[in-house]
Amino acid sequence: MSAPVPGFARNTQLSTRIAAHLLAQIEADGLTTGARLPTEAQLARDFGVSRAVIREAIAQLRNEGLVETRQGAGAFVADMAARPIRLDAPQDMDSRAFQQLFQLRAPLEVEAAALAAHHRSAADIVRIKAALARFDQPEESADSSVAADLEFHRALAQATGNPYFVQFLTAISDRIAHVILAARAETPLDALHAQTRREHAAICAAIVAGDARAARAAMRAHLAGGAQRVGLQLDMSD
Amino acid sequence: MSAPVPGFARNTQLSTRIAAHLLAQIEADGLTTGARLPTEAQLARDFGVSRAVIREAIAQLRNEGLVETRQGAGAFVADMAARPIRLDAPQDMDSRAFQQLFQLRAPLEVEAAALAAHHRSAADIVRIKAALARFDQPEESADSSVAADLEFHRALAQATGNPYFVQFLTAISDRIAHVILAARAETPLDALHAQTRREHAAICAAIVAGDARAARAAMRAHLAGGAQRVGLQLDMSD
DNA sequence: TCGCGTTAATTTGTCTGATAACCTGACATA
DNA sequence: TATGTCAGGTTATCAGACAAATTAACGCGA
Structure with missing residues (x-):
């Protein structure tokens, strides 16, 4: 037990x-x-x-x-x-552990997108759009770019109305972002930035429309794109 | 950040x-x-x-x-x-919190079933079948029935090859089981037991066959059934 | 100059004893 | 019965000391 x-x-x-x-x-x-x-x-x-x-x-x-x-x-x-649930991160965050962490995050993000499409409130939509708008300033440091990314996903998690999604996705995204920033501190992110913005916009549109199926698909595409961007192959079946 | x-x-x-x-x-x-x-x-x-x-x-x-x-x-x-990821359980586990916890668990179980269908080893299959066999003893206490249920899901999580799934699903299933046992300590579980066994068998068969799509579907059916059994309505879209 | 034991200072880990704050149950009293 | 008081026990905090480990400086020889 x-x-x-x-x-x-x-x-x-x-x-x-x-x-x-x-x-x-x-x-x-x-x-x-x-x-x-x-x-x-x-x-x-x-x-x-x-x-x-x-x-x-x-x-x-x-x-x-x-x-x-x-x-x-x-x-x-x-x-x-x-009792609080605790998930121990590995002592050495190698590429394998990173991939496993991403693998855990993916289905939760997809489900969160679907839930958000169902339960979003007016305030949620405002928050999500605000996070999306922060991406429109083209010239920023990699640090602030990642921060804007995190904020978008956090706003989305909040729109599920389920605090567990907020806590968990925030924490796990935070770890993943740390690894990404530590790994490639000095990489040009211009094109990636624009691509990320497009994917976020698609997710946002699906959520605003209340289309859970489209939100799922858009989030899957975003995660697959993000995984590819950081040099990770991810099997996003279904 | x-x-x-x-x-x-x-x-x-x-x-x-x-x-x-x-x-x-x-x-x-x-x-x-x-x-x-x-x-x-x-x-x-x-x-x-x-x-x-x-x-x-x-x-x-x-x-x-x-x-x-x-x-x-x-x-x-x-x-x-x-840093370890921590998920605070609520001080008072009411039905709403319980539903939210279940909502978090569901997509992870579904994904775990799909991953298990892909990555299962011979040892994994042995463990899963052993956990399934523990369900065949018909007459048991509610406590041991839930314990067998947990063991099946744990074996399945282990078959993903991803330790995060093991840690997280084990912990979250443990909390859910505690709530269930505390709520209905003295309820006849005979028919429910048999139904659970059938659903587990279907999941097991899909994993052994390596059919991720079928494993997903079977797990969705199992979770929907389990939610209904504990008096919970769950929207399992997609 | 460079490498290498030695040593001394610093810092956390553990021990000991004591006092303050707090809780619990028994008891006396109205 | 209800209530106030008190005594004993327990955790929280304090103070000082020693043990164990790390670090850096030092001296010395090659």
């Missing part, structure tokens, strides 16, 4: 190991939502370390959303359903 | 406030990857708190993947591209 919680592997800190140990102990004891953990002093005795280390370990579990602490009361197992 | 980092709002701990302050200061100073933060002693003086609080604040940033610390060397701004 419970998935392994990432984030405890790379670090070999004492507090990190104890956090992992503590988590295993919680699961082994079958502690569920609301169950109380032993006191810090007790845990310090059990593990044979100082209370400071125990506090750091519990703080890690708290940051993962696995436990909650209340001053004067204790530490309690948090509601697992409300 | 940089997205706001979630997770600092609800908690009013001193160390949490200082972590947020510290992060704002990093961004304001334009510190990029590899830049070194002031020493703990210095920060303790600056903020007028003890070193323990500073350590907890830095530990939070470290857990968010924003900084890295090396004993003897100092604390450094981490590579933003490698």
Whole structure:
């Protein structure tokens, strides 16, 4: 039922190991939502370390959303359903990892375009068109060009009315943009810029028209074009 | 360029406030990857708190993947591209949030099915069939039935060969399953169980056959059926 | 001059003990 | 019953110290 919680592997800190140990102990004891953990002093005795280390370990579990602490009361197992979802990026972002990240992003962008075509509000359309307009200034740095690109996709995600799409697509686009900027900091982007603008305009038109099917197709074309632009081959079947 | 980092709002701990302050200061100073933060002693003086609080604040940033610390060397701004992606679940998982979570999951499951049909290995097929076989025991608790369901979807995600799909779909399915189990702990699931098994079998067959289009369709049918089973209406266009 | 151990200063990691802030349950009282 | 008070326990924060690791300067020999 419970998935392994990432984030405890790379670090070999004492507090990190104890956090992992503590988590295993919680699961082994079958502690569920609301169950109380032993006191810090007790845990310090059990593990044979100082209370400071125990506090750091519990703080890690708290940051993962696995436990909650209340001053004067204790530490309690948090509601697992409300635990934040975490996606670990690789330590070395090679081309393979980059392609896999793009592969994860693609279907979400396509679906977001379709949802946006269905649920867009007047305010959404204003935001999307504003983001599109930022592309019309022809001469800009690569940095601001990418920023405008991100803003367009963010506005689109917002138009889905689903905050998860906003959070996730924003985060994943941000990582991808970072990689692109780091890789090719000094590449002429003029023609690419214009092409990107055309693709964005097509997506925007489909969303304004409320045509989900066209929005999907336009987004697929945009992603395929973007992948090609950064030297990536992507199978966008269906 | 940089997205706001979630997770600092609800908690009013001193160390949490200082972590947020510290992060704002990093961004304001334009510190990029590899830049070194002031020493703990210095920060303790600056903020007028003890070193323990500073350590907890830095530990939070470290857990968010924003900084890295090396004993003897100092604390450094981490590579933003490698920062883990985090998706905050809502504090109260109402039906609306549940529907939105399902809406996020659906296109990823569909894409995963298509990717699995393309990239499945012999070992993948074995795992998927094994997960399918676990469904054949008719009499089980609702808990074990959901567990078998999760295992099937996990095996499918694994067959994509993309670890991001595994991580994300596992996590999101886990949350959804928790909600389902909590909501209807005591509901007869016999007919539903059989129906789920049929849908899984259809997906499995399409993947084994290497037919991505059929896998997509079968997964869409499965998700639509699952949504209906938990009393959710889902527009699965395209 | 260049390479290479050695050393000293700096910094994070851990330990110890203490105090403040807070929560919980028992108890007394009206 | 309802309420206020109190005592004990727990987490949050503070202060100081030592251990462990890194870094850079230094001296020395080739």
